Amino acid sequence: MKIVFFTTAHNSLSQRAFVELVDRGHTVIVVIASSEDVMLEAVEREHPDLIVAPMLKKVIPASIWQQHTCIIVHPGIKGDRGPSSLDWAILNACEEWGVTLLQAGAEMDAGDIWASRTFSMRGGSKSHLYRHEVTEAAIQGLLETIAKFESKTFVPEPLDYSRKDVKGCLQACMKQADRAIDWAEPSASILRKIRCADSFPGILDTVLGMQCYLYDAHEEDVLRGTPGQIIAKRDGAICRATGDGAIWITHLKQKGTDGQPSFKLPATHVLGDRLDHVQEAPLAVDQWCIGRTYREIWYEERHAVGYLHFDFYNGAMSTDQCQRLREAFLLIRRRPTKVIVLMGGTDFWSNGIHLNMIEATDDPAHESWRNIQAMNDLVRELITTESHLVISALQGTAGAGGVILALAADCVYARKGIVLHPHYKGMGNLYGSEYWTYLLPKRVGREKARELTEALLPISSRTAQQIGLLDDAFEEDAASFREHIRELAEELASSHRYEPMLEEKRQARKNDEERKPLQVYRNEELQRMWLNFFGADRSYHLARKNFVYKGLMPDRDRGDERGRTGGHVEFTAGHDAGWHYGRQPARDGYCGRASMTAEILDGRAMSAEMKAELRGEMRRFVEKQGQAPGLGIVRVGGDAASGVYSKTILRVAADVGITAHLEQLPVNTSADELRALLVQLNNDQAVHGILVQMPLPAHLSQKMVAATIASSKDIDGISSRSVGNLFLGLPSFLPSTAAAVMEILERTHMPLEGRRVVVISRSNVVGKPLGMMLLQKNATVTICHSYTTNLAALTRQADVLVAAAGRPRLVTDEMVKPGAVVIDVGINALPDGGIVGDVDFASVREVAGAITPVPGGVGPLTNVVLLKQCVQAAWQLAGEKKEWTSTACQISAYAGNDADHWHRMVATHTIVSASWEIAKPRFK
Numbered sequence: 057m058k059i060v061f062f063t064t065a066h067n068s069l070s071q072r073a074f075v076e077l078v079d080r081g082h083t084v085i086v087v088i089a090s091s092e093d094v095m096l097e098a099v100e101r102e103h104p105d106l107i108v109a110p111m112l113k114k115v116i117p118a119s120i121w122q123q124h125t126c127i128i129v130h131p132g133i134k135g136d137r138g139p140s141s142l143d144w145a146i147l148n149a150c151e152e153w154g155v156t157l158l159q160a161g162a163e164m165d166a167g168d169i170w171a172s173r174t175f176s177m178r179g180g181s182k183s184h185l186y187r188h189e190v191t192e193a194a195i196q197g198l199l200e201t202i203a204k205f206e207s208k209t210f211v212p213e214p215l216d217y218s219r220k221d222v223k224g225c226l227q228a229c230m231k232q233a234d235r236a237i238d239w240a241e242p243s244a245s246i247l248r249k250i251r252c253a254d255s256f257p258g259i260l261d262t263v264l265g266m267q268c269y270l271y272d273a274h275e276e277d278v279l280r281g282t283p284g285q286i287i288a289k290r291d292g293a294i295c296r297a298t299g300d301g302a303i304w305i306t307h308l309k310q311k312g313t314d315g316q317p318s319f320k321l322p323a324t325h326v327l328g329d330r331l332d333h334v335q336e337a338p339l340a341v342d343q344w345c346i347g348r349t350y351r352e353i354w355y356e357e358r359h360a361v362g363y364l365h366f367d368f369y370n371g372a373m374s375t376d377q378c379q380r381l382r383e384a385f386l387l388i389r390r391r392p393t394k395v396i397v398l399m400g401g402t403d404f405w406s407n408g409i410h411l412n413m414i415e416a417t418d419d420p421a422h423e424s425w426r427n428i429q430a431m432n433d434l435v436r437e438l439i440t441t442e443s444h445l446v447i448s449a450l451q452g453t454a455g456a457g458g459v460i461l462a463l464a465a466d467c468v469y470a471r472k473g474i475v476l477h478p479h480y481k482g483m484g485n486l487y488g489s490e491y492w493t494y495l496l497p498k499r500v501g502r503e504k505a506r507e508l509t510e511a512l513l514p515i516s517s518r519t520a521q522q523i524g525l526l527d528d529a530f531e532e533d534a535a536s537f538r539e540h541i542r543e544l545a546e547e548l549a550s551s552h553r554y555e556p557m558l559e560e561k562r563q564a565r566k567n568d569e570e571r572k573p574l575q576v577y578r579n580e581e582l583q584r585m586w587l588n589f590f591g592a593d594r595s596y597h598l599a600r601k602n603f604v605y606k607g608l609m610p611d612r613d614r615g616d617e618r619g620r621t622g623g624h625v626e627f628t629a630g631h632d633a634g635w636h637y638g639r640q641p642a643r644d645g646y647c648g649r650a651s652m653t654a655e656i657l658d659g660r661a662m663s664a665e666m667k668a669e670l671r672g673e674m675r676r677f678v679e680k681q682g683q684a685p686g687l688g689i690v691r692v693g694g695d696a697a698s699g700v701y702s703k704t705i706l707r708v709a710a711d712v713g714i715t716a717h718l719e720q721l722p723v724n725t726s727a728d729e730l731r732a733l734l735v736q737l738n739n740d741q742a743v744h745g746i747l748v749q750m751p752l753p754a755h756l757s758q759k760m761v762a763a764t765i766a767s768s769k770d771i772d773g774i775s776s777r778s779v780g781n782l783f784l785g786l787p788s789f790l791p792s793t794a795a796a797v798m799e800i801l802e803r804t805h806m807p808l809e810g811r812r813v814v815v816i817s818r819s820n821v822v823g824k825p826l827g828m829m830l831l832q833k834n835a836t837v838t839i840c841h842s843y844t845t846n847l848a849a850l851t852r853q854a855d856v857l858v859a860a861a862g863r864p865r866l867v868t869d870e871m872v873k874p875g876a877v878v879i880d881v882g883i884n885a886l887p888d889g890g891i892v893g894d895v896d897f898a899s900v901r902e903v904a905g906a907i908t909p910v911p912g913g914v915g916p917l918t919n920v921v922l923l924k925q926c927v928q929a930a931w932q933l934a935g936e937k938k939e940w941t942s943t944a945c946q947i948s949a950y951a952g953n954d955a956d957h958w959h960r961m962v963a964t965h966t967i968v969s970a971s972w973e974i975a976k977p978r979f980k
């Protein structure tokens with residue numbers, strides 16, 4: 057079936073539902089339903105069989121539910137209605153709660169019931185219950201509903217409060233007043249209040265004079281103080297005294313002044329020096345303690361097995377946390393145990409680097425760098441452990457570097473029902489490190505690794521096991537999973553297979569190291585990460601900001617990275633699923649768009665740089681050949697634009713030392729006369745490059761020109777040989793405008809591999825050749841043209857957008873993905889004499905990460921690229937097989953991973969080069 061999800065956020069529940077339904081062969085399209093229009097548009101486009109709302113805060117329009125079955129997943133028992141179901145259930149200490157799947161109708165949560173499940177409540181936060189009991193019940197109910205829907209005979213049960221099993225009622229939206237804390241209350245009551253607001257909206261309170269929302273509370277059985285007093289701090293958390301004891305609070309979000317958004321951080325970080333007077337209450341990882349307390353990392357040991365727990369909030373691991381975990385691991389590795397089990401936390405195993413902590417520093421790029429290095433140091437210790445067998449036991453969700461951290465162990469087991477996100481790119485094209493290029497293909501093979509990292513889709517533990525990412529997945533509830541893991545680990549430690557396995561592991565590591573040292577993998581990955589953090593492309597920084605602020609930026613970032621709403625994010629198989637991992641559901645109305653002031657890619661500066669390089673090349677040529685390269689420009693008629701272009705080329709040629717002359721022919725020149733001139737230029741030893749100015753008068757054919765110019769002098773890449781070579785990925789002269797675009801991307805260190813590039817143009821001089829060049833750089837290319845429907849939907853997906861339609865201001869800010877690189881090729885004359893590009897520069901620069909201006913962007917580079925190819929032609933005609941130094945020409949012909957193909961290409965190249973040599977005399 058084709059199932060559309062309408063969801064406010066693609067959170068843990070909707071991700072789990074997604075993977076379960078995809079695993080069962082359904083097509084699932086996830087729509088972030090930020091408005092009615094978004095929902096209407098999605099239904100019109102997708103024609104779904106069924107609509108499911110796993111977590112929706114908006115009302116589904118009547119026109120949709122009247123025509124389609126829409127199933128609402130409501131986190132409440134039968135009859136419960138309202139937006140704060142689970143909050144009330146926790147606050148009221150209900151012993152049993154449930155999930156109901158009901159049909160959308162005119163009244164909220166009052167539709168006919170398709171399925172329902174109940175579960176026992178236990179002390180836990182709302183987010184914890186949501187990730188476990190609620191999700192399990194919802195998935196069971198959803199699968200039952202789908203089976204009933206497919207049967208076509210099931211009639212859902214109308215809501216009837218007279219029925220015995222309908223125990224719920226309509227409940228009001230819970231307000232901050234309902235949650236307000238009096239610190240003289242007993243701990244149990246305060247814990248319930250904090251937990252019913254976790255992780256959204258949080259309880260508003262005043263801590264040491266600062267207004268903050270409180271999150272993630274834990275029991276403390278020993279420490280005591282005056283109610284409300286902060287009595288200790290540990291691992292970023294604060295301990296606060298209550299009426300009958302104390303509790304730990306790990307995270308705070310400062311209430312933004314003047315409505316400014318803020319984000320959650322460890323409590324000690326938010327309170328800073330206000331906590332100077334508060335004592336640290338350190339607890340060593342292996343220290344036994346009486347009663348309940350809070351700590352992030354702890355260790356226990358039993359029967360030659362060591363268990364290392366690390367329960368980091370939302371699975372995010374800061375530099376400090378990585379370092380502390382590494383130290384703990386090194387400590388326990390010295391223990392005389394045989395097996396080490398890495399337990400992670402109950403809700404999250406790990407989600408990799410800590411984006412909130414990075415965002416909170418003065419220099420996020422630098423902190424990102426420190427954080428990834430600390431992750432790598434930790435992973436390296438796991439990979440190189442030779443004294444123990446190491447097991448990763450994933451009780452909770454894992455994402456990005458967190459998945460790879462697990463793979464560094466010898467055995468990887470997971471709880472059934474967790475969701476994995478083995479990819480990084482959703483976070484602003486982050487390349488990722490943690491030795492993933494070593495660990496992931498080793499487990500799943502090269503092709504699957506590529507698929508996983510490109511598809512950006514969540515996968516179920518079932519799929520992960522099938523593809524070899526996990527060794528096994530078992531038990532649905534966390535307690536049974538931990539018990540099962542204990543049995544496995546103890547069995548392994550006492551097994552006769554233990555020593556041979558350890559020896560096999562040592563040998564395998566030695567062999568791997570000889571084949572390619574770990575350090576090389578790390579260096580290669582970090583080179584790419586360096587570009588993510590410090591390069592011109594700011595996608596990662598914008599995506600991180602967007603993630604941390606949930607789409608709303610504070611004013612101080614406006615002008616740099618400014619917040620905005622509108623639009624929507626959609627996820628389908630193969631679409632960018634973003635960096636969600638269920639850890640920070642996006643807020644109502646979040647749309648995945650934000651704005652920034654783009655970096656201006658200065659074509660003039662790049663052109664000056666290229667000219668300087670070209671002068672050096674010219675000096676070498678003249679020294680060796682005793683003459684300067686010659687360029688023949690042919691212009692027929694009096695087209696004004698081509699006149700300006702000719703003059704510019706003549707000027708730049710003179711500037712760099714190329715001998716150029718213009719052959720100006722009258723508008724009535726015949727085809728024969730033009731052909732004769734071209735043949736003459738072909739044969740002229742002093743001419744190394746020929747450029748025929750377009751447009752030609754109507755009676756002259758461009759095809760004839762392309763067929764007549766000697767391919768050895770075809771410096772604007774218009775001949776069929778040049779085009780063919782480009783198509784095959786062989787060294788070739790390139791159409792100069794397309795090559796200029798590549799030159800800009802190359803000079804700004806724009807990584808193209810795997811990136812989505814949308815080109816608006818299929819012209820022979822721009823769109824088609826550029827598409828080929830980009831493909832050869834391993835980009836994913838979409839060519840749009842005047843018949844393309846819904847252009848904006850395609851351009852919004854582009855990491856790099858090239859506009860060459862010749863339509864003034866065709867591309868507006870709404871058409872651009874935040875942080876994208878926008879290259880404007882268009883040159884359009886306005887009636888008032890002004891020149892504009894195809895991009896509405898003023899609005900797009902507020903969204904894009906980088907943009908070329910018009911004039912001063914692509915234009916200044918086009919003629920320098922042309923002249924560079926003229927010098928290359930001159931070297932080749934002089935018999936020197938000169939390196940193709942133009943970056944745009946260094947296209948590696950799909951060399952990527954396909955060795956066979958590469959050999960075929962080299963063979964073809966030899967044949968083409970040989971035939972070129974044979975053909976050459978014809979043009980002399």
Ligand code: NAD
Nearest residue numbers: 793817818819822841842860861862881882883914915918
């Ligand atoms: P062209 O007319 O041959 O090609 C235009 C392309 O854009 C076509 O493929 C067409 O299908 C597509 N297109 C037109 N309108 C569209 C729309 N509304 N939606 C989607 N696609 C659309 O033009 P060209 O010769 O390739 O030049 C294109 C632009 O680039 C012009 O503005 C031209 O002045 C400029 N240009 C600049 C340089 C430079 O050096 N910067 C060089 C050459 C051309």
